[in-house]
Amino acid sequence: IGKFFESFSNFFSGGDQIPWCDSDIVAGCEREIAEAEKGSSEKIKSECIMRLSWALVHSNRPDDVQRGIAMLEASLSGGNVDSVQAREKLYLLAVGHYRSGDYSRSRQLVERCLEIAPDWRQALALKKAIEDKITKDGVIGIGIAATAVGLVAGGLAAALSARKK
Numbered sequence: 001i002g003k004f005f006e007s008f009s010n011f012f013s014g015g016d017q018i019p020w021c022d023s024d025i026v027a028g029c030e031r032e033i034a035e036a037e038k039g040s041s042e043k044i045k046s047e048c049i050m051r052l053s054w055a056l057v058h059s060n061r062p063d064d065v066q067r068g069i070a071m072l073e074a075s076l077s078g079g080n081v082d083s084v085q086a087r088e089k090l091y092l093l094a095v096g097h098y099r100s101g102d103y104s105r106s107r108q109l110v111e112r113c114l115e116i117a118p119d120w121r122q123a124l125a126l127k128k129a130i131e132d133k134i135t136k137d138g139v140i141g142i143g144i145a146a147t148a149v150g151l152v153a154g155g156l157a158a159a160l161s162a163r164k165k
Helices: 002-013 023-036 042-057 062-077 083-099 103-116 121-164
Strands: none
Touching: 023 042, 042 062, 042 083, 062 083, 083 103, 083 121, 103 121
16 A cells, blocks of 8 residues: 555656756866866766766756756767767766656657667666656646536536526
């Protein structure tokens, strides 16, 4: 019974398991990149940029999420990315689109991740969160539509009964 109520409350609260990140972590990653720019190797710079991308798409600020999406899209379009890097970047891009409410784009990206690594737990969990969110939004949309139809039908019935009198 407890599991039922937990899943019921998660349905209405949007209880995904994707972590959030605050602005302090984003700022720390930005400082790390600034320091790496002063003479670190390309590998270290790349790792710093990946950490910043992670922080941005997990941020609770929509502007950060959009910035993270832009960074990841730019890095993927640049080519020269091995399959593990591509998988990681696609996953983070999917998280960013999920956070920004673009569930269909997020699902496309997570499917691409799963083509590279079919049993990747994080991607599978994100896919489930996306599907749950789409289902939830669909149920809410159906409820709104049914309410609107009920109101219109009630208004018509009231108008007809008033006319007959």
